[in-house]
Amino acid sequence: MRILPLWPWILAWLPSALPAQVVIARRDLTFTSPDIPMTAVSLRVLPDRRFYLADSPASLYLVSADGRKAESVMRRGSGPGEGESIRMAGWIGDSMSVYDVALQRLTVIPLRGEKVRTVLFRDACLGQTPWALLRDGRCLMAQRPVGPAAVESLPTTLVVGGNNARRQDTIVSIRMEHTFLTYRHADGQFSLPQPFSDDLLIGIAPTSDLAVVVNRRVAPSARNATFTLRFWRQRGGCGDEVAVPYAPLELKRASRDSALLALVAMATRASPMSPVNADSIRRRMFVPKYWPPVASAVVSRDSLLWLDIRDSRPPAGALKPWRVLNAAGQYQRTVGLPSGCRLGDAYKEFVWCIEKDEDDVPVLTRYILPLTGGQ
Secondary structure: OOOOOOHHHHHHHHHHHOOOOEEEOEEEEEEOOOOOOOOEEEEEEOOOOOEEEEEOOOEEEEEOOOOOOEEEEEEEOOOOOEEOOEEEEEEEOOEEEEEEOOOOEEEEEEOOOOOOEEEEHHHHOOOOOOOEEOOOOOEEEEEOOOOOHHHHHOEEEEEEEOOOOOOOEEEEEEEOOOOEEEEEEOOEEEEEEOOOOOOOEEEEOOOOOEEEEEEOOOOOOOOOOEEEEEEEEOOOEEEEEEEEEOOOOEOOHHHHHHHHHHHHHHHHHHOOOOOOOHHHHHHHOOOOOEOOOEEEEEEOOOOOEEEEEOOOOOOOOOEEEEEEEOOOOOEEEEEEEEOOOEEEEEEOOEEEEEEEOOOOOEEEEEEEOOOOOOO
């Protein structure tokens, strides 16, 4: 009988199965200036720790590193340098690119005195709304099937291409089955989000030259559970899939019931005369045995992938463990951040969080990591 060595399996299993040494982030600065909006939706950091902050729905500010000064660089409107429904896509050179879903365009705002320019999606992305406009001018797009209502059973293909692209890279082709509950009625239709969706997550590096696709399908069992990552780089194209082990977290009945009540309330607001009720939603709601493995994926300015993994191992105290991987999918460290942190960006030893204080008021906080423990 041949005895196989155990060490390769032990090394592969170790980061997930045993509690990793958690690098505890320390609160460094809470931004309290009245010039900083309290409804921030995203931020992007500069190397000197200044940052751009997008405010809902369509304002953009350049904030000093200490938070004492916030300069308005974009306001609501449809003219040049204005927006209707924005989020920050990332950097193209030393200019911030701002993605506007409502106006179907990308606004490029230089850090220095050059003129603001506008790129229409139809002129760059084959008429589609892209996930992102990348550094080389190509678009990250989802090519969805067209046809009858049952298109969710057909695969969606994620590609990098565009109107003037010399080549097109295919990243992944997968069925997006658990994104929305769509109801059609005589006067139109409305959609509700699937509360336990395990469809793709996509992280775009602020430098716009790296994209990470997280395939977070729910594992059928807790034994040897993994999810997969695929990295696309401007130089090198699409890499191999990387399997990441994790310990699935069981979805409790209380979570299912709470999600159902929330969807019923949303359906009532969206279409008060619609016959949609709790039984109808319950029959169509995707309810897996375990939570989808990844709740959030953020690619930081220094091209590290931060993963909020729903794991059955309890976090350290009130902290949420974020697993950090490099651009090759290799484990770097686990960082403990407050459980209410919505990670905005990270750069070197600093992390920026959008969270809520003890009065449930949104605040922006900067945390610092110790120089030891994987730095």
